[in-house]
Amino acid sequence: MTAAANSVPWEFQHPMVGEATFPVEEVRRDFPILHQQVYGHPLVYLDNAATSQKPRAVIDAISHYYERDNANIHRGVHFLSEHATEEHEAARRTVQRFLNAADKREIIFVRSATEGINLVAQTYGRKHVGAGDEVVITAMEHHSNIVPWQMLCEEKDARLRVIPINDRGELMMEELPKLLSKRTKLLAVTHVSNALGTITPLRKIIEIAHSHGVPVVVDGAQAVPHLKVDVQELDCDFYVFSGHKVYGPTGIGVLYGKRALLEAMPPYQGGGDMIRSVTFEKTLYNDLPYKFEAGTPNIGGAIGLGAAIDYVNHLGIDNIAAHEHDLLIYATEALSAIPDIRIIGTAAQKAAVISFIIEGIHPHDIGTILDRSGIAIRTGHHCAQPVMQRFRIPATARASFAMYNTRGEVDALVEGIQKVKEVFA
């Protein structure tokens, strides 16, 4: 199978870059998990929006830490503890440079993007959102950027407002100013939609929100692996992401927050490491970032994340983005050429995520049949039920790409879909 001659059904706003310019075969060799057979077929892993695979460098960094450097941090006087502390803090600086944060104290290690959002909701949110106030989110959020705000609004008797999306899966920006008022205390928005692939116009959203004095929380879980993020250029107030979606381990994530905001926020959890001194009368909290890092952190996870970012940097995030964009265009053309397929999410600005449905065949059945050809995709509502409701569908099949995917794998997906149609013919 080759890509069909049909052109893409909508206009992309990025220049096209050929596959040849990205060393994808070399990259694939760095990912041990990719070299296996599933049900007698080479694994085609297209579920990267759920989690990405890990390069050897990340696996080795974690092993090395546990084999050579493991110790608790920030407290030991001994060699290993000092060394582990250094590595942990080096990972923080790596994240800082990756996001271009102004200060390393603005980088808080958390478990996941979800925990980062909950941290903001439970500290900044509980302090600043009161009865009758409003929190604005969008119709394309993942449940992790809906539920924490819903919980907060319920507790505070505040109201959740939602920026709608159009039929292409783009934010209806003209609605945004109407949703902002003196009552608005916070705006939470995704950078890239996990279900639709839409890249949101963050700069503009943040500018408009700030002109109303509203701080902005960005869910960057789907953005960080695929495009350059510069928190100072964006001028976002908070930005969260998960390590495991950017080739790092699970159980580690990052909350970036502007220092002045973080300084003024109450702590999240209480415990060791987040304190300066404790008496039964009064506890003095630690400085940033430790104020928000109670308990022994995921040291190995942070070090693994640092190694993952080093790996991404070594290839260049812009090169990765160009390669993935090539795959997006190639796959969009190929899938669009298949009769009865409808792509859900056709925004002008998209990351390499393709949600689709096939007339008369439920996504779950598509997923099962593709799986038997070694092709891993996600099917379901992608933890974004309001998006499904917006498009009046129960679920989609979703192929999501990463730096190690190839045009050949897109061809395998297309062949797999032909098989799906054969079974249901």
Added chain:
Amino acid sequence: MSDLRELYQDVILEHSKAPRNYRELKTANHKAEGYNPLCGDHFTIYLDLEGDAIRDVTFQGTGCAISKASASMMTQSVKGKSKEEATKLFERFHQLVTGEANGDRDSLGKLDVFAGVSEFPVRVKCATLAWHTLQAAIEGKQDPISTE
């Protein structure tokens, strides 16, 4: 492809495309909703119980081929049976789709076509969603039941 053919038998595909008893039941005196939050499958089972007997049973909703065909064939197999017989049939059906059936497959009748599900553990929930919902309807549970 052979596993897939085992799963997607012609009878199953046919029922998924043209489900039987797919309508609201005006005479229903029991009703239950079931959903599988992971894949968005969602069914309503309508039940007309007379004492212990299932006088009529219908369903409506959306779901994958397996869940829809299972619901369709379930309505055919339990109509006219007693509540106890339906529950026993569900037990045997559950054993069949989880690969734990011990020889007694004859009593399942046409439902035996679902034997292929046992090779696809993640699809067991699809095959049993309608049955769980039927149980809930029989027991008169008010809250929607979920496979999670």
